[in-house]
Amino acid sequence: xxxxxxxxxxxxxxxxxTLISLWVGQNNSLLPEQASIQAPLVDNxxxxxxxxxxxxxxxxxxxILVSIIQFRHRRGDSGDGQWIEGNFPLEILWTVIPGxxxxxLGIYSVDVYTEMGGIATTHHAVQAMPVQxxxxxxxxxLPTNAGEPASLVVDVSxxxxxxxxxxxxxxxxxxxxxVAVGQDVLLNISANDVIHSFWVPQFRLKQDAxxxxxxxxxxxATKTGTYPIICTELCGGYHGSMRSSVVVHAPEEFDRxxxxxxxx
Amino acid sequence: xxxxxxxxxxxxxxxxxxxKVWKWYDYFTFNTDHKxxxxxxxxxxxxxxxxxxxxxxxxxxxxYTPDADLLDPNFYNALMTNHGTLMIFLWIVPAAIGGFxxxxxxxxxGARDMAFPKLNAIAFWLNPPAGALxxxxxxxxxxxxxxxxxxxxxxxxxNTAQSMWxxxxxxxxxxxxxGALNFVVTILKxxxxxxxxxxxxxxxxxxxxxxxxxxLSTPVLAAxxxxxxxxxxxxxxxxxxxxxxxxxxxxxxxxxxxxPAVYLMILPIxxxxxxVIPVHARKPIFGYKAxxxxxxxxxxxxxxVWVHHMFTSGTPAWMRMFFTISTLIVAVPTGVKIFxxxxxxxxxxxxxxxxxxxxxxLLSMFxxxxxxxxxxxTAPFDLHVHDTYYVVGHFHYVLFGGSVxxxxxxxxxxxxxxxGRMMSEMWGKIHFALTFIGTHLTFxxxxxxxxxxxxxxxxxxxPQFAPINHLCTFGAIVxxxxxxxxxxxxxxxxxxxxKASDNPWDALTLExxxxxxxxxxxxxxxxxxxxxxxxxxxxxxxxxxxxxxx
Ligand code: HEM
Ligand SMILES: [Cu+2]
Ligand SMILES: [Cu+2]
Numbered sequence: 001x002x003x004x005x006x007x008x009x010x011x012x013x014x015x016x017x018t019l020i021s022l023w024v025g026q027n028n029s030l031l032p033e034q035a036s037i038q039a040p041l042v043d044n045x046x047x048x049x050x051x052x053x054x055x056x057x058x059x060x061x062x063x064i065l066v067s068i069i070q071f072r073h074r075r076g077d078s079g080d081g082q083w084i085e086g087n088f089p090l091e092i093l094w095t096v097i098p099g100x101x102x103x104x105l106g107i108y109s110v111d112v113y114t115e116m117g118g119i120a121t122t123h124h125a126v127q128a129m130p131v132q133x134x135x136x137x138x139x140x141x142l143p144t145n146a147g148e149p150a151s152l153v154v155d156v157s158x159x160x161x162x163x164x165x166x167x168x169x170x171x172x173x174x175x176x177x178x179v180a181v182g183q184d185v186l187l188n189i190s191a192n193d194v195i196h197s198f199w200v201p202q203f204r205l206k207q208d209a210x211x212x213x214x215x216x217x218x219x220x221a222t223k224t225g226t227y228p229i230i231c232t233e234l235c236g237g238y239h240g241s242m243r244s245s246v247v248v249h250a251p252e253e254f255d256r257x258x259x260x261x262x263x264x
Numbered sequence: 265x266x267x268x269x270x271x272x273x274x275x276x277x278x279x280x281x282x283x284k285v286w287k288w289y290d291y292f293t294f295n296t297d298h299k300x301x302x303x304x305x306x307x308x309x310x311x312x313x314x315x316x317x318x319x320x321x322x323x324x325x326x327x328y329t330p331d332a333d334l335l336d337p338n339f340y341n342a343l344m345t346n347h348g349t350l351m352i353f354l355w356i357v358p359a360a361i362g363g364f365x366x367x368x369x370x371x372x373x374g375a376r377d378m379a380f381p382k383l384n385a386i387a388f389w390l391n392p393p394a395g396a397l398x399x400x401x402x403x404x405x406x407x408x409x410x411x412x413x414x415x416x417x418x419x420x421x422x423n424t425a426q427s428m429w430x431x432x433x434x435x436x437x438x439x440x441x442x443g444a445l446n447f448v449v450t451i452l453k454x455x456x457x458x459x460x461x462x463x464x465x466x467x468x469x470x471x472x473x474x475x476x477x478x479x480l481s482t483p484v485l486a487a488x489x490x491x492x493x494x495x496x497x498x499x500x501x502x503x504x505x506x507x508x509x510x511x512x513x514x515x516x517x518x519x520x521x522x523x524p525a526v527y528l529m530i531l532p533i534x535x536x537x538x539x540v541i542p543v544h545a546r547k548p549i550f551g552y553k554a555x556x557x558x559x560x561x562x563x564x565x566x567x568x569v570w571v572h573h574m575f576t577s578g579t580p581a582w583m584r585m586f587f588t589i590s591t592l593i594v595a596v597p598t599g600v601k602i603f604x605x606x607x608x609x610x611x612x613x614x615x616x617x618x619x620x621x622x623x624x625x626l627l628s629m630f631x632x633x634x635x636x637x638x639x640x641x642t643a644p645f646d647l648h649v650h651d652t653y654y655v656v657g658h659f660h661y662v663l664f665g666g667s668v669x670x671x672x673x674x675x676x677x678x679x680x681x682x683x684g685r686m687m688s689e690m691w692g693k694i695h696f697a698l699t700f701i702g703t704h705l706t707f708x709x710x711x712x713x714x715x716x717x718x719x720x721x722x723x724x725x726x727p728q729f730a731p732i733n734h735l736c737t738f739g740a741i742v743x744x745x746x747x748x749x750x751x752x753x754x755x756x757x758x759x760x761x762x763k764a765s766d767n768p769w770d771a772l773t774l775e776x777x778x779x780x781x782x783x784x785x786x787x788x789x790x791x792x793x794x795x796x797x798x799x800x801x802x803x804x805x806x807x808x809x810x811x812x813x814x
Contacts, residue, residue, distance in 0.1 A: 030715045031648075046645055053635040060606060060631050067609040068624060072616065073546075080801035081547035081612035090607070091551050091600070098599045102592035102638070109642040110585050116644060119581045136580045139647075194417040195511060197576060197651060201717035204648040208577045210512065211416055212505030215578065228726070232576075232651035232719040234410045235417060237337040240722030 017058045025051025035227055035248065036203035037142070037220040038116045043204070045112045052101060117142045117218055138189070138207045138216035150186035150218060152179060158189070158196030158209035160235055161242040172261045177246040180254035181224050187217045197233035200246055208233055221248040286784070294389065296381035297784060301388050302367025303682065306675075309359035312395055314751075316350035317744060319343045324706075324740035327733050332723040340723035342406025342425070346398060349411045349429065352525065353436045354395050356667045360532040361478075362388065362443060364674055365471050367682065369447060371775035372465045374456030374793070376785045379449040387442040394435035401428040410721060412522070415492060415503035415514050423496050430489045430496075437482045437489075440528075444475035444482075451475075456774075458793040465773050465797045466555055470535025473559040474528055480567065481524040488517030512578040519570035527566045529663065531559055533670030534601055537623055540677045541605050543771040544620035545612030548798040551604045558597035565594045575646045584643040591641035598634060602627065617769075618692025622673035625700050629665025633658060636711065651721070654714025660707040672699070672750070679757065680764030684781045687761060691753040698746035705739030773797045 025047045034040055071081070113119060117139045141148065154177065155166040165174045179185050189198055191209035198217065199206040207217045231242035249257060286300055295301065323343055326334045335343070366384065370377055378384045401407055407429035409418035418426050451472050455464065492514065494500040501507035503514045534555075542549045549555060571579055571587035605627055614620065636658040640646050649655060672695075679687045709732045714720075718729045725733070767776040775782070777791045 030712060032716055042644055042648055045642070046639070046648075049639050049642070049645070053639070057631060057635060060602065061628055063606045064609065064624065064628055067606070067612070068614060068616075071545075071609065071612050071614050073613045077613060079546075079613065081545060083548060083799075083801035084550065084607075084611060085548045085798075086551040086554070087607075091554050091604075094603045095554075095596060095600055098596050099593075102595050103589075105638070105642060106589040106592050109588050109644050112644040113581070113585065113588075118584065118644070137578055194420065195414055195577075199651075199719070201648070206576045206647050206650060210505075210578050212509075212511065213578050228717065230717065230719050234341070234414070234721040236421065237341060237408070237723075239341075240332070240337065240719070240724040243726070 013062070017055055017062075020058065021051045021055035024054045031204075032201050033223070034202065034204075035221055035223040035225065036200075036205065037222055038139070039202065039204045039222075041112050041115050045108060048108070049105065052105075114143060137213070138218075139205060140216060140218050141184075142218075142220075145184065148184075151184045153186045153188065154179075156187045156189045156198060156209070157192055158198065158231065158235070158242075159192040160194065161231070161238040163196075163198070163229060163231075163242070163244045167258075170258055170262055172258070174261065176244055177229060178254065178257050179221055179246065179248055180251045181221050181248050182251070183254070184220055185218065189215045189217060194235050195233045196231045196235050196242065199230045199232045200227050201230070202227040203246075206232060221246075224248045224250055294385050296377070296385050298366045298370050298378045298381065298384060299682075299782060299786075301384050302363050302365075304388050305358050305362035305366060305391070306364075308391055308395070309355050309363055312350050312354040313359070314747070315399070316347050316355060317747065319347040319350070321740055321744045323347065324737040326723055327725070328737045330725050330727040330730050330733075335723065337723040338405070338408055338421075341408040341410075341721070342402065342422070344721055345407045345410050345413075345429075346402070349398060349407075349433070350395075351663070352411060352529065353433060354391065354398070356529040356663065356671070357436070357440060357525075358391055359671050360529060360536075360667065361440065361447075361471065361474060362391070364467075364532060364536060364671075364678075365443070365447060365474075368678070368775060369450055369468055369471055370454070371681075371778070371782060371786060372468055372773055372797075373451065373454060374459060374774050374787070374791050375450065375454040376787070376790075378446050379454060380446050383442055384446050387439045387446070390435045390439035390442075394432045394439070397428050397432040397435070401425040401432070404428065412515075412518060413489075413492065414518075415495065415509075415511050416505065418492060419495055419504065427493060427496055430493045433489055434486055437486050440478050441482050444478040447471050447475040448479070456790055456793060460793075462552070463793055463796050464556075466538035466549065466552065466559075467532070467535035469556040470531045470538070470559050473563040474531045477524045477531070477563045477566065478528055481521040484517055485521030485525075488514055488521070491517075512574070515574050515577055516570070519573045520567075523570040523573060524563075524566050526659075526662070527562055529667050531562065533626070533667050534559065536670045536674040536677075537601075537605060537626065539773065540619050540623045540673050541608050542798045542800060543677070543769050544615045544617055544623070545609050546615070546800045547608055547612040548796075548800055549604065550607035550610075551600070552796075552798065554600050555604050558600045561597040562594060565590060565597070569594055569641075572641055572643075572646070575643045576650045588641060588643045592638060595634065595638050595641070602631065602634070617676065618687070618689055618696060619673045619676035621693065621696040622669045622676065622699075625696065626665060626669035626673065629661055629669065629703065632708075633661030633665055636661060649714050651719060652714030653710040653718045653720055656720050657707045657710030657714060660703075660710070664703055664707065669699070672696075675754070677769070678775075679754070680768045681775055681780050681782070683758050683761070684764055684779075685757050685761030686764050686768065687757040688753050691749045695746060695749045695753065698742060698749070702739050702743035702746050706736050706743055707739070709735045709739075772799060 028050050031043055155168055157164045165177050189207055189209045191211045196209040203219055205217055205219055207215050226245050226247050229244040229246055326340055404424040405422040407426045408421045451468050491502040495503050501509045503509045503511050505511055538549055538555055569587055569591040571583050572591045575584050676692055713729055713732050718725055764780045766780050774791050778787050
C-alpha cells in the first residue's frame with residue numbers, strides 16, 4: 001500500500017465509482033414495466049438520478065467508512081486529532097458541485113415535464129381560448145400535438161371507494177377504463193365526495209381528483225394489457241381497496257368493446 | 265480548556281433562597297428552572313414516543329398480510345394518523361427543541377436560565393394536556409384523516425375526534441411559539457460577554473434558526489386548523505367545495521407550516537450532531553461558519569418549497585416547476601453540513617462511544633434519506649411515487665435515521681451532565697446495533713414497494729407485495745425490541761450508573777465547566793470563555809485530561 005501514491009488510488013476509486021454508478025443507473029430495474037408514452041421519459045430521468053445518487057452515496061459512505069477505520073482512536077493514545085478548522089477551496093468545491101448538479105437536475109426536470117405534456121405550449125391560436133386555462137392543471141397534450149383535440153375523452157370521477165368512467169360521446173359508463181394502444185386519451189378527473197388520486201404505476205402518471213375542480217391527464221398507452229388503477233390519496237376506511245384497472249386493447253378489440261358496451 | 269478564571273459573582277442561588285438541588289417531586293410541578301423543564305420535556309416526549317412506537321408496531325402487524333384482517337380499517341387509519349401526529353408534534357419537536365434546547369442553550373452560552381423562565385414553564389405545561397387530548401380522541405374513534413388532515417375527508421370522518429386532534433395541535437403549536445420566542449431572546453441577549461459570536465456553539469445557531477422558522481410558520485398552521493375547526497363545528501365553509509370552499513387552499517396553509525416543520529425537526533438534530541462529532545472525533549468542527557450559515561440558509565429557502573408536497577394536487581405547471589427548483593436548492597446547504605461532518609471525522613481520533621455510533625449512524629442514514637429526498641423534489645418523478653411507500657421509506661429514513669438517531673446520540677452524550685451518572689456503554693452498543701439493523705430492514709424495502717405500486721395509508725394491499733411487507737414487519741419488530749435495552753439502560757444508569765465527572769468526554773463547551781448535574785442557576789461563578797467551543801488539538805491542551813470517572 002505504502003508505495004502506491006494517493007493520487008493514483010483516488011483516480012482508481014473515482015473510475016470505479018463512476019463505472020459502478022453508471023451501471024446501477026442503467027440496470028436497477030426498480031420500476032415496473034412501461035406502458036405509456038410518458039413512462040420512458042420518467043424512467044430515464046429516474047435512472048440519471050439513480051446514477052448520480054449512487055455516486056454520491058459511494059463517495060460519502062466511502063469517506064465515512066475510511067475515516068472510521070483509518071482514524072479510529074488507538075488504545076493508549078490520549079491526544080487529539082489534527083487541528084483543521086476548515087479549508088475554504090474545498091468548501092467552495094462541495095457547495096458548487098452539488099449546486100451544479102441540482103440546477104442541472106432542475107433544468108432536466110423542467111424539460112422532462114414539458115416533454116410529458118405538463119406545460120401546455122401555446123403556439124396555436126386555439127390555446128388562447130379561455131377554456132384552456134382550466135386544463136392547465138394536470139398533464140396535457142404533448143408538445144408534438146399541442147392544441148390538437150384528444151382522440152378519446154373520458155370523464156373520470158372518484159368516489160368512496162370506486163372509480164367511474166364516463167365515455168360521454170359514446171354513451172358508456174364503466175367501472176374500468178378501456179383504451180386502445182396508441183390512442184391519444186384525455187381524462188377529465190373529478191371527485192364526488194373527498195379527494196382521491198388517480199395512479200397507474202405502469203404509466204408513471206398520477207393526478208389528484210379534487211372536489212370542486214376538474215383536473216386532467218393526457219397520455220398515450222404504448223402496450224396492450226391490463227394495469228392497475230390505484231387511489232393514492234387517503235379517502236376513508238376502505239381507501240386501500242379503491243382499486244380498478246385500465247385495459248389497453250389493440251385498436252380493433254377496442255372498437256369491439258365500444259360496440260358491446262354502448263347503451264342503445 | 266474553557267476556564268473559570270475571573271470570579272464574576274452575580275446573585276447566586278443562595279441569595280434567592282433556592283434549594284441546593286431539586287427533589288423528584290419538583291419535576292411534577294410548575295418549576296421554572298430550565299434544566300428541570302428540559303428534563304420534563306424529554307421524559308414526556310419519550311413517553312409519547314413509546315406510545316407512538318406501539319401504534320407503529322400494531323400497524324406493521326396489520327400490514328403483515330394483504331387483507332385488513334387484524335384491525336378494522338377505520339381504526340387502522342386512526343392509528344396511522346395518531347402515530348404520525350404523536351411522532352412529529354409530541355416526540356421529535358418537544359424532545360429536540362424543548363428537551364435539548366432548554367437543557368442546553370443556557371448552559372452552552374453561560375447563562376443562569378432562559379430569558380423568560382415562567383413562559384418557559386407554561387410552554388412545557390401545554391404539552392401534557394395536548395397529548396392527553398390526542399389520546400382521549402380514541403374514545404371518539406380517533407382522527408382518521410392522516411396527520412395532514414386534508415378536507416373534505418377531515419370534515420366528514422369522526423368529527424369529535426378530529427376537533428380534539430385540532431385543539432391538541434393548536435396547543436403544541438402555541439407551546440412551540442412561546443418556546444421559540446424564549447430561545448431567540450435568550451440566545452441574542454444572554455450569552456456571557458466573553459463569548460464572541462463566532463464562539464457560539466453550533467447547537468445554539470441551529471436552535472436560533474429553528475426558532476425563527478417556528479415563529480414565521482406556526483401561526484399559519486394554526487390559522488388553517490382553526491378554519492378547519494370552524495368548518496367542522498360552526499357551519500362555515502372555507503374548505504367545503506359544495507359550498508364554495510377551496511380544498512387546495514387548506515393544503516397551502518398546511519404545508520406552509522408543515523414543510524418547514526421538517527426542518528424544525530431536523531435542524532436541532534443537526535445542532536446536536538455538530539456538538540457530538542467534534543468531541544468524540546477529537547477534532548475542531550470542519551467549517552464552523554459554513555455550518556452556521558447553512559442553518560440560516562435552510563431556514564430561509566425552507567420557507568419557499570412547501571408546494572413539493574402538492575405536485576399531484578391542484579397546482580398549475582409553473583408552481584410544479586418553481587417548487588422543483590427551490591426544493592432542489594435546499595439540498596445544497598444540507599450537503600454542506602454532511603460534508604462538514606464527514607470532514608470532521610477525517611483525520612480525527614474517533615472514539616466509538618454510543619453517542620458517536622449514533623451520530624455516525626445518522627450521518628450514513630441521512631445520506632440515503634437526503635438522496636431520496638432530492639428525487640422526490642423533482643415534479644416529474646414525484647408524480648409517480650407521491651403518496652406511495654417510497655415516500656414512507658424516505659421520510660422514515662430522514663425522521664428515524666435523521667432524528668431519532670440524533671436524539672439518542674444526544675442522550676448518550678449528555679446523560680452524564682443531565683443525571684450525574686454514566687450510561688452503560690455495552691448496552692448502548694447493543695441498542696445501536698439493533699436500531700441500525702432494524703431501521704434498514706424496516707424502511708429500505710419500503711422504497712421498492714412504492715416504486716412498484718403500493719400506495720401509502722392503506723390497511724389492505726395487493727397480495728403481490730406481501731413478501732416485501734413481511735421484511736418490513738420483521739424490521740419493525742427488531743426496532744421495537746431495540747428500545748428495550750435503551751430504556752432499561754437509562755433507568756438503571758440514572759439510579760445506579762457510575763458517577764460521572766464534570767467533564768467525562770473532555771469537551772470544551774461551557775456546560776462541561778460546571779458540575780454534573782449542574783447546580784441550580786448553573787454556576788457559582790459564571791465561566792469565562794478562553795477558547796472556541798471546538799478547539800480540539802489546538803495549542804498544548806492538557807494531555808492528562810483523559811476521560812475520568814470518579
Ligand atoms: C418503530 C418504528 C416505526 C415504524 C415501524 C413506523 C411505521 C409506520 C407506518 C406503517 C406508517 C404508515 C404509513 C402510511 O400508511 O402512510 C407510518 C407513518 C408515519 N410515521 Fe412512522 N414508523 C416508525 C417510527 C416513526 C418515527 C420515529 C416517526 C417520526 C419521528 C414516524 C413518523 C411517521 C409519520 C409522519 C407518518 C405519516 C402518518 C400519516 O401519513 O398520517 N414514524 N409509520
Ligand atoms: Cu379514493
Ligand atoms: Cu383513496
